[in-house]
Amino acid sequence: MKDVLIIGGGFAGVWSAAGAVRAAREAGAPGDELRVTLVSGGDDLVIRPRLYEDAPDGMRVALDRVLGPIGVRRVTATVTGIDTEAHTVRALGRSGEELELSYDKLVLATGSQVVRPEFPGSREVFDVDTLSTAAALDNHLRRLPGRSPSQGRFTAVVVGAGFTGVEIATALSGRLQAIADRHLGAEDVRVVMVDRADVVGPELGPGPRPNIEDALDELKIERRLGRTVASVTSQDVTLSDGEVIPAATVVWTAGMAASPLTAQIPGERDRFGRLTVDEHLRVVGVPDVYAAGDTALAAVEDGHSATQSCQHALPMGKFAGHNVAADLLGAAPLPFTADPYVTCLDLGPAGAVFTQGWDRRIALTGEEAKTLKHNINALWIYPPTDDPEQILDQAGRFSNG
Numbered sequence: 001m002k003d004v005l006i007i008g009g010g011f012a013g014v015w016s017a018a019g020a021v022r023a024a025r026e027a028g029a030p031g032d033e034l035r036v037t038l039v040s041g042g043d044d045l046v047i048r049p050r051l052y053e054d055a056p057d058g059m060r061v062a063l064d065r066v067l068g069p070i071g072v073r074r075v076t077a078t079v080t081g082i083d084t085e086a087h088t089v090r091a092l093g094r095s096g097e098e099l100e101l102s103y104d105k106l107v108l109a110t111g112s113q114v115v116r117p118e119f120p121g122s123r124e125v126f127d128v129d130t131l132s133t134a135a136a137l138d139n140h141l142r143r144l145p146g147r148s149p150s151q152g153r154f155t156a157v158v159v160g161a162g163f164t165g166v167e168i169a170t171a172l173s174g175r176l177q178a179i180a181d182r183h184l185g186a187e188d189v190r191v192v193m194v195d196r197a198d199v200v201g202p203e204l205g206p207g208p209r210p211n212i213e214d215a216l217d218e219l220k221i222e223r224r225l226g227r228t229v230a231s232v233t234s235q236d237v238t239l240s241d242g243e244v245i246p247a248a249t250v251v252w253t254a255g256m257a258a259s260p261l262t263a264q265i266p267g268e269r270d271r272f273g274r275l276t277v278d279e280h281l282r283v284v285g286v287p288d289v290y291a292a293g294d295t296a297l298a299a300v301e302d303g304h305s306a307t308q309s310c311q312h313a314l315p316m317g318k319f320a321g322h323n324v325a326a327d328l329l330g331a332a333p334l335p336f337t338a339d340p341y342v343t344c345l346d347l348g349p350a351g352a353v354f355t356q357g358w359d360r361r362i363a364l365t366g367e368e369a370k371t372l373k374h375n376i377n378a379l380w381i382y383p384p385t386d387d388p389e390q391i392l393d394q395a396g397r398f399s400n401g
Contacts, residue, residue, distance in 0.1 A: 001035050002328045004321075005089060005101055007079050007261065008109035009040025009063055010048065011310055012293025012317035014383060016107045017072045018395035019321020025392065027329040034325060037073040038063070039091060039101065044131070048111075049310045050377050051134035052168040052346075054175055060131060065385035070392060075101065082106070082264035084286055105288050105324040108275070109317060110259035112294035112308050117159075117252055121232035125159075125252045128168055137251065141175060144248060145183035150235065152246030154180045154189045157237045159229055160254035161195035162203055163345060166212055168251055169193050170348030173219040176249075192222040192245055194229060194237075195254070207360035208345065208353045215350035228254075256308055258295045265289055270297050272308065279335040281320040292320035300338040304358055310381055312338060318398050339399055344373045 006016045017038045024034045044060035051059060067074050077091035077099055089106070091099040114129040116122065126137040147153055154176050158169040169191050176189045193200070193216070200223060201212050216223065224239060229250075231238045237245045258273035267283040268276040274297040276284045281296060283289045293313035298306040306312040315338060323333040342363075343355045352369035355362055364372060384390035 001032055002104045003102060004034060004036045004105050004107070004324050004328070005103035006036070006038045006107040006109060006321075007082075007089065008107075008111060008259075008293070008295075009038060009042060009045060010109065010111045010293060010313065011045070011381070012111070012295075012313040012320070013038055013040065013107070013109035014045050014063070014066055015314055015317030015395060016109055016292055016321035016324070017067055018070060018383075018391055019318040020325040021070045021072060021321075022392045022395040023322040023325035023331065024329060027326070027331045029329050031071070034328060035073065036071070037075060037101065038067060039075045039077055039079055039089070041076070041078045042131075043076065045383065046131045047377070047381065049381065051128040051131065052164065052171050053377075054138070054171075056128070056131065056134035056138055059134075061382060061385060066383050066391060069386055069388040075099070079110070079261060082108075082261065084265060084289055087288065103288070105290065105328055107290045107292055107320050107324055108259075108261060108265060108283075108295050109292045109313075109320070110261050110295055111313075112256045112258050112272070114252065115255035115257050117229065117254075119229060119231055124232045124234055125250045127252045128164070137249075140249065141179060144176075144179060147248065150246065150248070152190075152236060153248050155192070155245065155247040156190070156249040156251060157192045157194060157229075157245055157247045158251045158253060159194045160252065161193045161197065161200045161223070161225070162253065163201070163343075165193060165195070165253040166201060166216075167346045167348075168253060169221055170215060170219060170346065170350060172249075172251070172348075173221060174349045190222070191219070192224060192247070194224045194227055194239060196226065196228045198226045200225070204343065204345070205360050207362060208343070208355050211353040211362065211365055212345070212347070215347040215353075218350045219348060256294075258308075262291075262295050265291075274308075280323045280333045281316060281336055282323070290320045290324055292316040298336055301340065302358060304341070306338065307341075311342070314381065315339070315398055318395055321395070334398070337398070344369065344376055346370075346373050346377075
């Protein structure tokens with residue numbers, strides 16, 4: 001029996017597992033010829049693109065409802081080391097037991113993580129990077145009415161004015177207002193964005209910027225650009241220029257990096273820690289190792305590279321899974337191709353903006369874009385559950401369209 005080992009229970013990992021099972025079926029391989037194992041530290045696929053929303057604790061799907069029906073073995077453990085020479089992976093099980101797993105082909109799909117800041121009071125800062133941290137922020141917001149009245153009780157400072165920063169800031173505007181209205185009614189709600197760049201959404205380019213700025217103005221979200229945070233307490237935030245903002249809530253969204261496990265693979269990495277992969281998502285120069293999702297630096301259309309996003313993680317997982325199985329079974333691999341690049345940015349109560357192409361040409365705004373964003377987040381990115389035929393059918397649809 002040949003072993004495919006997938007590390008990571010996010011979108012790329014789950015779809016790598018399903019893609020490998022489907023490819024084995026298409027190749028006519030007997031059930032005992034290929035074993036697919038997925039290692040993840042948790043029991044759920046976290047719907048990470050939704051963690052900025054209200055009640056994030058429900059944004060998950062049980063892995064066993066996706067992997068179990070298609071015969072994928074799941075190991076609940078935290079990977080601590082990868083030996084690409086010996087083709088083994090070390091891990092700690094849920095009870096602290098040491099595990100060693102061997103593989104014929106490995107897919108690293110452990111995603112990315114926010115780069116946490118280091119400054120006085122940084123432990124007071126929230127983020128929406130994981131289910132647990134997003135739930136901690138949600139619980140904090142719900143407890144605000146119980147705090148002693150203060151000038152900044154319903155003030156939130158969002159550090160980072162990129163994609164995630166804009167989505168959490170605009171969402172917080174509505175979430176904080178609803179909490180304040182429900183409990184007190186009269187207190188002012190204030191949201192302030194801080195970024196060292198001199199424009200909002202620098203990585204999004206000039207295309208959608210007027211729409212973003214209009215939405216921020218509509219929601220009365222303040223901006224402090226060309227600055228960063230110097231220190232935080234439970235009561236206020238001090239910026240690099242000395243301004244002190246009374247605030248009970250600080251959310252950090254500035255900067256992402258690939259999973260630290262990429263450092264265990266002796267391949268070339270970019271400044272985000274992503275491993276360079278070829279057209280079949282094999283890590284360049286490292287036999288029998290593939291990468292997918294936020295751990296992989298993959299070429300897409302028009303000379304661009306894949307973004308660290310759900311949009312690219314889903315198809316990359318499907319291609320990687322297909323290709324590891326094809327590699328072991330002597331079938332033809334498929335070169336990774338991505339759908340034309342799009343961006344759908346949630347603007348909270350102000351709607352959304354949908355752009356097409358790497359130059360981000362505006363295609364939809366307002367309620368039309370908001371409906372599209374809802375369909376993406378609440379419907380289309382969710383995997384089928386419990387039904388093996390539906391799961392494997394979806395694994396063979398390499399386009400997100």
